[in-house]
Amino acid sequence: MTTITNATVLITGGASGIGLLLGTQLLTRGAKQFIIWDINQSAINTVVAELTAKGHQVHGFVVDVTNVTQIQQTLATMIASGITVDILVNNAGIVVGKPFYEHSHADIDNEMAVNTTALMHLTREVLPGMMERNRGHIVNISSAASLLANPRMSVYCASKWAVTGWSESLRIELAQINSAVQVTTVMPYYINTGMFAGVRSPIIPILKPDYVVAQIANAIHGNRMVLRLPWIVNLLPVLRGILPRSWFDVIVGEWFGIYHTMDKFTGRTR
């Protein structure tokens, strides 16, 4: 079990969407403080003011998680103020959402950096302290897109496939040395946060953010290795393994409509 009571929780991308809701949920479950790292200064200001007014201990830092120097400097500032991270949630993410042939080189690099390498660099900085204390929990927010190849999100899929592989490997490495540090990999289907605005899913319902964060909080508490949401997402690896790829494309892609979910994607308009 990971103890949420009195824990210090650091969530990247914590100023909106799943990150914000999860931080709030963990505070209501007894966490001591919620540390927000986000690139959006005004969202941080609003959230810190609102949660502080409710009596919570919340600190916000403007950090671009793709910048290793900023990661190191911000962690040094936190350590100097006596802040030690018990639960790290690697949550910040972006989606470009267009055919691969329309991506610029900057689109590719940025999406891979935010969604994949940033998680590795931040974890590389936070993990040694957790290993020394033999305590801590790292939560990596991947996606159901790490379990199939969906059109109009090729680089997003690549970034999340990489996260799932890295996160699982890290978990096994820590288990092999009997470390108490836990790793949870989260793979949700579409969630109604606005990140994937315009997405249409005819068969599998789009997830509600409150449900998702409650499940993630339970997974942290229960030291779950993997959380796939909704339940039917657990079938994806099995179906990919046993069905010929052309059948998989027809059944999952066309009958379930997955391959057309992104056809009307607009994403965030800001």
Ligand SMILES: NC(=O)c1ccc[n+]([C@@H]2O[C@H](COP(=O)([O-])OP(=O)(O)OC[C@H]3O[C@@H](n4cnc5c(N)ncnc54)[C@H](O)[C@@H]3O)[C@@H](O)[C@H]2O)c1
């Ligand atoms: N929304 C979905 O349908 C869905 C489904 C599966 C997985 N996910 C994953 O869940 C996570 C959260 O998604 P969300 O829907 O809450 O998104 P969101 O857009 O609501 O929140 C993302 C946050 O990350 C921050 N951010 C973006 N780039 C950053 C950077 N370089 N440095 C620091 N912060 C940065 C943004 O400012 C924002 O506050 C993402 O990793 C996403 O890929 C989302």
